[in-house]
Amino acid sequence: MVAVPVTREREQQVLTTVPRGLLIGGAWRESSGGRTFTVEDPATGAVLGEVADASREDAVAALDAAAAAQGSWMRTAPRRRAEILRRAFEIVTERAEDFALVITLEMGKPLAEARGEVVYGAEFLRWFAEEAVRDYGRYGPSPEGTSRLLVQRRPVGPCLLITPWNFPLAMATRKIAPALAAGCTMVVKPAKLTPLTTLLFAQVLIEAGVPAGVVNVLPSGSAAAISGALLPDPRLRKLSFTGSTPVGRRLLIDAAQNVLRTSMELGGNAPFLVFDDADIPAAVAGAMAAKMRNMGEACTAANRFLVHRPVAEEFAAGLSAAMGALRTGRGTLPETQVGPLIDAGARDDVDALVAKAVDAGAVVSTGGRAVDGGGYFYEPTVLTDVPHDAEILKEEIFGPVAPMTTFDTEEEAIRLANDTEYGLASYLFTRDYARMMRVTEQIEYGMVGFNAGVISNAAAPFGGVKQSGLGREGGAEGLAEYTATQYVGIADPFAMPGGPGRLG
Numbered sequence: 427m428v429a430v431p432v433t434r435e436r437e438q439q440v441l442t443t444v445p446r447g448l449l450i451g452g453a454w455r456e457s458s459g460g461r462t463f464t465v466e467d468p469a470t471g472a473v474l475g476e477v478a479d480a481s482r483e484d485a486v487a488a489l490d491a492a493a494a495a496q497g498s499w500m501r502t503a504p505r506r507r508a509e510i511l512r513r514a515f516e517i518v519t520e521r522a523e524d525f526a527l528v529i530t531l532e533m534g535k536p537l538a539e540a541r542g543e544v545v546y547g548a549e550f551l552r553w554f555a556e557e558a559v560r561d562y563g564r565y566g567p568s569p570e571g572t573s574r575l576l577v578q579r580r581p582v583g584p585c586l587l588i589t590p591w592n593f594p595l596a597m598a599t600r601k602i603a604p605a606l607a608a609g610c611t612m613v614v615k616p617a618k619l620t621p622l623t624t625l626l627f628a629q630v631l632i633e634a635g636v637p638a639g640v641v642n643v644l645p646s647g648s649a650a651a652i653s654g655a656l657l658p659d660p661r662l663r664k665l666s667f668t669g670s671t672p673v674g675r676r677l678l679i680d681a682a683q684n685v686l687r688t689s690m691e692l693g694g695n696a697p698f699l700v701f702d703d704a705d706i707p708a709a710v711a712g713a714m715a716a717k718m719r720n721m722g723e724a725c726t727a728a729n730r731f732l733v734h735r736p737v738a739e740e741f742a743a744g745l746s747a748a749m750g751a752l753r754t755g756r757g758t759l760p761e762t763q764v765g766p767l768i769d770a771g772a773r774d775d776v777d778a779l780v781a782k783a784v785d786a787g788a789v790v791s792t793g794g795r796a797v798d799g800g801g802y803f804y805e806p807t808v809l810t811d812v813p814h815d816a817e818i819l820k821e822e823i824f825g826p827v828a829p830m831t832t833f834d835t836e837e838e839a840i841r842l843a844n845d846t847e848y849g850l851a852s853y854l855f856t857r858d859y860a861r862m863m864r865v866t867e868q869i870e871y872g873m874v875g876f877n878a879g880v881i882s883n884a885a886a887p888f889g890g891v892k893q894s895g896l897g898r899e900g901g902a903e904g905l906a907e908y909t910a911t912q913y914v915g916i917a918d919p920f921a922m923p924g925g926p927g928r929l930g
């Protein structure tokens with residue numbers, strides 16, 4: 427990828443390529459009420475542009491289009507669907523610099539990280555292009571031998587896909603690519619804070635050959651109006667949601683009225699366990715990746731550092747030095763390593779959690795304050811001696827703050843790791859493979875990073891247990907989420923009229 431220097435002219439030029447309307451039935455249009463909402467740069471608060479604001483009526487029109495396209499899309503050859511996905515992968519990769527810049531402008535992450543998101547997000551297109559032609563069923567005799575069992579996977583039908591603001595490209599491709607591969611049509615609702623990346627991606631899908639009505643995109647300032655219109659509609663067959671646990675819980679209740687298939691990728695509270703036999707410099711490097719990716723605004727972000735007492739001082743010193751050396755700034759600047767948080771509310775929430783932890787006895791090893799000036803910046807922060815019952819260890823921090831606490835035994839480490847309602851990502855640093863297996867088999871998490879601070883991969887099943895959600899995205903499992911299993915019982919061909927009859 428060739429890095430293009432970012433000037434204000436370049437920013438404006440890229441922003442002018444982003445569609446600003448609703449994509450319904452293959453055409454860009456204004457919202458039915460003509461309303462728009464603004465999108466801001468969190469590094470400066472400057473307005474990046476206006477986007478059409480979808481209403482309830484627009485949602486129904488989008489589902490009309492998705493339902494009308496469902497029959498032909500599911501009958502489109504899997505190879506053709508795969509080729510469209512592959513083409514979308516190629517276009518996103520060719521335009522990686524544009525995508526990275528739009529992500530940085532509306533979401534705030536440094537360009538280097540935005541480039542990483544483009545590679546990760548595009549990989550879902552390539553992976554599901556490859557999976558689209560491998561959606562196997564099975565066939566065989568019944569145990570009695572008196573019939574045949576045919577099992578096939580069929581597209582689940584029109585889907586509502588709701589995405590969050592923290593990875594505006596990857597969270598969209600992680601849902602859209604498997605839905606397309608499986609033969610489903612869809613209505614996509616991006617987060618109102620970051621709709622531009624999804625709109626740019628929708629344009630790529632059209633260019634790649636996705637037929638009209640298959641993908642409909644509705645930016646909206648009133649998310650509940652969209653879900654409220656669509657979840658009770660009998661034509662909708664599936665809801666896939668990525669976002670916070672409280673909103674996911676609310677949507678599950680609504681989806682239950684229509685007995686919808688659901689995939690729920692919700693919040694996390696990842697423990698990062700460091701044992702006394704760990705390679706401490708490697709653990710610090712892993713901690714930096716697990717904590718600081720996306721400024722800590724990731725569901726997989728290490729939220730609690732649980733460190734074996736004999737190595738706690740060494741680990742804290744290494745982590746504090748690395749965190750204290752990071753450069754904060756607007757994501758478009760080449761020297762920036764930490765961008766702003768998404769908005770003032772997010773920054774104030776992080777600040778309040780830190781203040782309460784300090785009141786409860788935590789010690790600020792580095793950082794600990796919001797950064798003065800424009801934008802919503804917060805200093806990379808390490809807190810040591812955090813009491814086990816502090817609120818900051820229970821809440822999803824979603825910011826660049828690493829609270830640390832200690833444990834004395836493996837048993838205590840496991841108990842502390844499981845002491846949360848969440849169960850998404852977890853991290854484990856040890857050189858002892860037997861310990862790795864013991865701990866892994868006792869912690870209640872959908873994902874474990876073993877001596878690894880970044881585990882997201884398009885080929886792996888991503889998802890959580892407990893209140894972190896239902897279902898998996900990525901891997902072969904990601905395709906299965908968009909299919910319904912159909913069983914066909916076939917009479918014994920030997921016993922059919924004209925057959926030789928069954929022996930024995």
Ligand code: NAP
Pocket residue numbers: 588589590591592597615616617618619646647648649650651653668669670671673674676677690691692693694724725726822850889894895
């Ligand atoms: P959020 O507030 O729950 O919003 C997520 C999406 O849901 C947005 O598109 C939002 O629209 C929409 N939404 C909000 N209220 C709704 C309602 N009543 N009905 C229908 N849709 C509604 O979460 P967020 O702040 O964007 O994202 C951060 C959260 O996402 C964190 O908890 C993080 O852990 C989680 N997350 C999880 C994963 C995972 O894979 N498990 C990945 C990334 C993020 P608006 O933008 O218009 O509010």
